[in-house]
Each structure stands twice: as C-alpha cells, then as structure tokens.
Amino acid sequence: MDTPTSEQALRREAIRRRLQGERRSDICRELQRSRRWFSKWWAEYRRNPRTDFADRSRAPYTSPQRLPPHVAQAVVTVRHGFAAAATPQTRYGLIGHRAIQGELARLQIHPVPSLATIQRILAAAGLTQPRGAASEAAYYPWPVAWEINAIHATDIITRHVHGGEEIDNFHTLDHYSHAVHLTQHADKTTRTACQHLLRTWARLGVPRVEQFDNDGAFCGGHTHPHVLGQVVRLCLWCGVEVFFTPFYDPQRNYQIETFHSLWEAAFWSRYQFRNLAHVRAEVPRFLHWYHTRYRPPALNGKTPAQMRRGQAVRPLTAALRHLLPPGRLPLTTGRIHLMRKVSTVGTIELLNELWPVGPRWIGHYVRATIDTAKQTLTLWHQPEAQAKWHLIKTRRFWLKETVHDLLPAFRHHSGRCREQWPG
16 A cells, blocks of 8 residues: 655655755754665665655565566577577577567476567566657657768678688778778677777777667677676777667668668678688778779769868877777766667666656657766757757766766867757
8 A cells, every 4th residue: 555645755855855965864864764764765766766655565575476587587688689699590580579489498498488478578678669669750860970070880790701700890981971991800899899999090080979789799788787888988088979879770870781781782792702811801992992983872973082082080099099098998078879769668778777768758769868977867859850959857877986087188179069969
C-alpha cells in the first residue's frame, strides 16, 4: 500500500535538496529523519530516477515461476552477440526474439523462455526497437558540416580475403569535402580504433566533431554502465567532440555508408586480395583515384582534392601526439553527443544505462549531450529543420574520476559546434 502523501513528499524533498548540493547531515536534521532513511531513498532514486517514493510491497521477492537470472542474462548476451555480428556465424541473420529462442535451445540453456518473456527481457534491457523505428515519421535533425573537418564520420567494414583471413577496414570521411582516410587491420579493438584516428587526424586534420555508430570498439563496449571508453577519451583529449548516431539506424550514417558501397564496387570487388599486406599495398592507388578523379555527387562536379585545395587544416603533428599520456587516457573537459529515438516506454539507452525522457517523447529523436566539465546530461529536441533546439531536461552525470582541462595546444574555436548543438 502506498505511503501517505506527506511522507512521499518528504522523500522527494530530501532528494531534491541533495541534487542541489546540500549536505546529507543538514537534510536529515531539518527533515528530522535518520541517515539510514536518507541512504535508503537516495539509493532508490539512483536505481530508478522515476520512482514515486512510495513504500514497496512486502510480498516475497522470489517466485517458483520466476525466470532464473542466468537465463535472462543469456537472452541479453545472445542479443548483443547477434547485433555485433562479430563472427562469421553471426554476420548474417535475424536478431529478434525467435532467433534468440532458437539459439538458447541450441545452447541447451534451460528453461527456454517463451517468445513473450524474451521480448519483455529485451524491453527491460532497452534492446527492442521502438514502434516505427524503421520509418521516417519522426524528424531526424541531421548534423550539417559547415566547413572542412567540421565533422568526420568513422566506421568499420569487415571483409575476408581468399583463404579466409579477416580484414577490418577502418574508414573515415570528412562530411564537407568527402576526403577519406583508410587503414586496414587484423582486428577492430579499441586500441586499433585509436591508432586509426591518430593516423587519420595526422593526414586529414583534427575535426571539430567525430561521428561514430555504436560499435563496441568506439563506445567502450556494451557491458559496463556509465562507460567512457578509450576512443571517447582520445577525442576529448584532442579537443574533439563526439557524436554517436542512433541504434539500429545505419541510414543516419549515410555518408560513410555510401562510401562503403563505392569502396566495395571500385576497390574490394575488383581484385582477389591475398592477405592484409596485399590490401594495404593497393589502398594508396585507390585513394589517389578517389581524391583526384572521382567526383562525389554532393560536390557539384568537384573532386575531394579540389574541395580541400588551399584550405587550412589543423593536422595532428608529431609534437601534439607526444602530448598524449601513455596507458589509459584521463578524462578531459568536452562534450559527448548521443542521438537516440525514445522507446515505447519513454526511455533511451546511454552508455549502457536507461534514462527516462517521458511518454510525451515516445517515437521522437532526442539528443543527449554530456558535458564532462559541468558533469551534466542535457536532453534536447528539435521538431523540424528550421526550429531551434528545445531543452527537455537537465540531469547530473556524476564522474568518479578527475576531469582535466583541455591542453592549450589542442584548443580551437568551436563556437559553430554550440550553434549546431547547444548544451
């Protein structure tokens, strides 16, 4: 049974005052409640920010019919494996509840849950696509590059050479000039992704914004909540804002996806490559053709080389690279943007955590911006192209480590970034 309204109000008041920075001891003294009482409701709020602060049922927490935790975890793990497509066995095929049920049966995991139960587990983990996720009904605020190196898009396309060797091809494209930089590797680890970015920035210049999909190599993985991986840290250290496109929306990365198709037709399918070394040896020839002879439709008859001719860029020099500390990079002041479509229950997934947005925004695209200096998370919505961004809400985004100032050597004017994406 719910507690009296007055008691719920006290709990809300305690949390509100704590979020405004008041000390726990002061709150407990003025509200005449114990520290144990405060800790209980603070933990409840951190676990579920949408709590109504009502007393919970005293019914038993366990039930003979309740699904064992290891089965629910297996559902989530299989779903992530299908979505990542990291092995030849999972590269193709479906990723829905029927496919997951079949895989659980193949792995002899008991009991095999029903399709409805699997769907509920996926929904609770934020792994279901909202109704209409594949449609264009909701307006999507496309990021628009205002100059060379304003926005880079980086993606990975995996292929196999004759004989079975796997090649992970890292591609980065400058949205404005369509210039690209390509590197080829035997894996797609976070370390490899960082190496690719460093080489790309030395070649094309350091961008204002680096755009990624939600591949584990870029986002830091899909296991730990509140994760800020090495790729994100590298971008922030170099003064680059990070932009993640929505889940299950490859068309939102269409510039680099379009380049993949061109690369497939004009390079990969034209030869039978022997191994990684052979691919690397041939790439410079393709890049020369692409930059000097190919005219992307969006450039109105110009080549990427012509678009960049005479333009000033800020390359990542050897001197700047020497400023990178060894080992795990610290957090630096900067901004991380994540575009998400609000689920049917009014939530979005950010860095392996579910955050409430509200039922009003179901089916809409919203932008979440993390400011590491202020340790805030702001949620924004833009209803149409000519409209201004509207601030939906601001939340605290606590970081459990020191956030360092950006080094002067990496500072540049980023006013246009804040014009594009306030927050």
